[in-house]
Amino acid sequence: MANESTYSLMGGAETIRNIVQAFYPKVLAHPDLSPLFPTDINPVMEKQYMFLTQFFGGPDLYTTEVGHPMMRARHLPFEINETRAQAWLQCMREALTEVDLSEELQAFVLERLSGPAYHFINTSE
Numbered sequence: 001m002a003n004e005s006t007y008s009l010m011g012g013a014e015t016i017r018n019i020v021q022a023f024y025p026k027v028l029a030h031p032d033l034s035p036l037f038p039t040d041i042n043p044v045m046e047k048q049y050m051f052l053t054q055f056f057g058g059p060d061l062y063t064t065e066v067g068h069p070m071m072r073a074r075h076l077p078f079e080i081n082e083t084r085a086q087a088w089l090q091c092m093r094e095a096l097t098e099v100d101l102s103e104e105l106q107a108f109v110l111e112r113l114s115g116p117a118y119h120f121i122n123t124s125e
């Protein structure tokens with residue numbers, strides 16, 4: 001595992017695409033999360049695809065196409081409390097169980113996303 005990126009261990013582009021496709025319907029169906037997102041979710045899905053690709057060690061698609069990730073700053077316009085961070089992670093947990101990832105990788109991926117999710121909390125409301 002030392003020299004291989006999480007991205008390739010996960011199964012590369014196809015798996016990241018599947019995760020994003022499994023994840024957003026859950027986000028849009030979640031009462032705590034859906035009000036934050038636009039009706040047309042496709043651009044968000046595309047950016048998430050690019051971001052997760054580079055976050056897990058694949059090509060730097062997000063930086064190339066969008067710019068510096070600055071993810072906490074990009075989330076500041078949205079009220080993110082602990083409940084929403086947990087809801088986001090729960091949707092991701094469910095998405096990861098839907099795609100063909102080993103339990104070990106699921107746990108690793110979720111752990112890597114937990115840090116940013118809690119870091120994006122910007123209100124206690």
Ligand code: HEM
Nearest residue numbers: 036037038044047048051074078080084085088116117120
């Ligand atoms: C903590 C709970 C989170 C909430 C409530 C949340 C919510 C949102 C919202 C509302 C948007 C903007 C949608 C729009 O364009 O109108 C967004 C964009 C995005 N989020 Fe999150 N998010 C969370 C956590 C995360 C995490 C943990 C990551 C990845 C580490 C992430 C990655 C992204 C990306 C890549 C975008 C697109 C940014 C762009 O516009 O370029 N989010 N998120």
